[in-house]
Amino acid sequence: MLAPSLSLYVHIPWCVQKCPYCDFNSHTLKSGLPEKEYVAHLLDDLAVDAARVKGREVTSIFIGGGTPSLFSAGSIETLLRGIRERIALHAQAEITLEANPGTVESERFIGFKQAGVNRISMGVQSFQQQHLSALGRIHDSQQALNAAHYAKQAKLRSFNMDLMHGLPQQSVQNALDDLDNAIAQHPPHLSWYQLTLEPNTPFYSKPPALPDDDVLWEIQQSGHQRLTAAGYHQYEISGYAKLGHECQHNLNYWRFGDYLGIGCGAHGKITDTKTGSIHRTVKVKHPRGYMQLGRDYLDSATPVATDDLPFEFFMNRFRLTEPCPIESLEQLTGIAAASKQMSVIDKSLQSSIQKGLLTQTSSHWQVTALGRRYLNTLLEHFV
Known part of the structure; x- marks a missing residue:
């Protein structure tokens, strides 16, 4: 067996509020962020994992959540500096940070870039207020447009806009208007995916009225044509990019690469080339448990049969x-x-x-x- 490419996923679990469709391990922020404490635990977590992949180099980092853009640029800089001290990082590694358009301003994006981030992924989802409200998003259309402007202003290597379709009460024209608005911002990468009702979410227990299959198919077909005409190519089911701006971190996932996962509830996949075994790891899920002194960060490590x-x-x-x-x-x-x-x-x-x-x-x-x-x-x- 070959040692696959290696990525690093970092999970920051806090949000301003939990969206009703979200099944990620995220927690509504009820008091001050324990940034310094949590970053210290992330780095201790990585130190343990790094011993399992000695001699291997990380080719991409993805800081996801939750809402990582709630953290200060200083905390992200401390995190990235600590990562470099604990594991080999490729000189041209893609380093992505997820951002909520409702939590950023120009100086914040510039600060993230100075901290070492070279790619931002923005959770826009829609530009229409009725859909943003239905999805529980904290930003409005203008904040989404501002965030795209800030990303371009910061002169990052790349940036992504997340956009959803198949939303409650959404028509074909609604969906295509959203897509046209996103394309007009010229993001090098667009994640365009259909809303799904995941177990253990409010949308699953009380499903909203969603477009029928015929409407969904028309949205997908017409949207694909618009994206292609605008110079984007579909390299993954929900991933569209300008040439050279494909998300390297996601490509590593889909190519069955390895990845370390640090932070609350983070998942990892590690190949042991000596034994020929592959293990999937999960870290302790709740922030309080994760940051409890003396407790192992690893919740489970399961071999893939x-x-x-x-x-x-x-x-x-x-x-x-x-x-x-x-x-x-x-x-x-x-x-x-x-x-x-x-x-x-x-x-x-x-x-x-x-x-x-x-x-x-x-x-x-x-x-x-x-x-x-x-x-x-x-x-x-x-x-």
């Missing part, structure tokens, strides 16, 4: 529009080309090809347009 590896590999790899090298399955999972398990996988692959969901050459697999539309159906072949 050999029988589950094909599904895990393809579930990630087939999100991408780029071809998947056939050799990468063995390189990243240890499943040998001549093994009995591979013969079972071959049957699933051939079934997918016959149904028009996949194509295969001597060196690559490629998900078809039909396969992207019915990705869940494609992945069911490998369960």
